[in-house]
Amino acid sequence: MEQFLADIERRALVMAELATHDREEALDIVQDAMLAFARHYGDRPRASWPALFHRILQNRIRDWHRRRARRGRWWMRLWAGADDTAEAPDPIQRVADPNGRLPEEVLMGEDDQARLLAALERLPPRQQQAFLLRVWEGLDTEQTARAMGCSTGSVKTHLSRAMQTLRAELES
Template sequence: MATEQELSDFLKNVEKRAFKRSLYHVRNEEAALDIVQDSMMKLAEHYGDKPAGELPMLFQRILSNCTLDWFRRQKTRNALFSSLSDFDGAGDEGDFDLLETFRGADPSEQTESAEDTTRRAQVLRAIESEIQDLPARQREAFLMRYWEEMDVAETAAAMGCSEGSVKTHCSRAVQALARALKAKGLQP
């Protein structure tokens, strides 16, 4: 069983190498730092009671998993934001699920021009700005569902409301974002 001091020493020794490894993979300093911090917290929280000799392998596995999770979140966000401007709204249907709109499309199979990449960046900045203007419950539901990738049941439990309310909040948030993008001329 590793002592607190052994765990602390291990984390200090591995910190810089882990950061460089993460930075090499994600090419974003803030994201790399977040990945390393998350990995360190998970190691300390879930495996701090393991023998000191097991910490290096455990940490490498956790770091790899956190990096893969980051790439999965990026893929989801890119798919969401690349197509959100094409969304005209789902009406007032309470069972609308925006993620269903993107299933089956593999963004890695598509090639983008510089114009498409620039347009996507503009849309992303506009969405980030508009999210701040959403009503609190809509913003909370939207971020949990589409940024944190929680399912409807998890989001409902976290928000303390029904699954139908989560769907309604998300639908209204998506509609508001689509209107805002259209008003800014960011629809094709």
């Protein structure tokens, strides 16, 4: 269980961060998903863990989107205003990666990757989920459908549209 979570936690964070555009929110979502998974599904067969974990993670992300929609646009603007006066980021956040580069430097040096990630971030939530689960996590269509709570046909449609959008972004 520990090894499974250690293997998946960074990718889960990136997924949540692409969906929420917010590191803190993403950390909360991943922590919540890990707690629920470890608490209720640890004794399930190992082969079912990825689909189960992603089901929980995607549910948490979906809940986040719902809460955000409920808060409404005016509330988001209020928060955005509050962020402007927020304290500077913790210096620890600026610790360099093991390769000696800051994330910003990595992105600046690799325009192609940065453009791709930015395009991924802008994808509609369902297309983003389908792309990440199928292409990055390697779940098959049925597992992805189960994790997303939709039909396999919807997964194929979302994935196809995501590919079209990303291709257009890279070729533009």
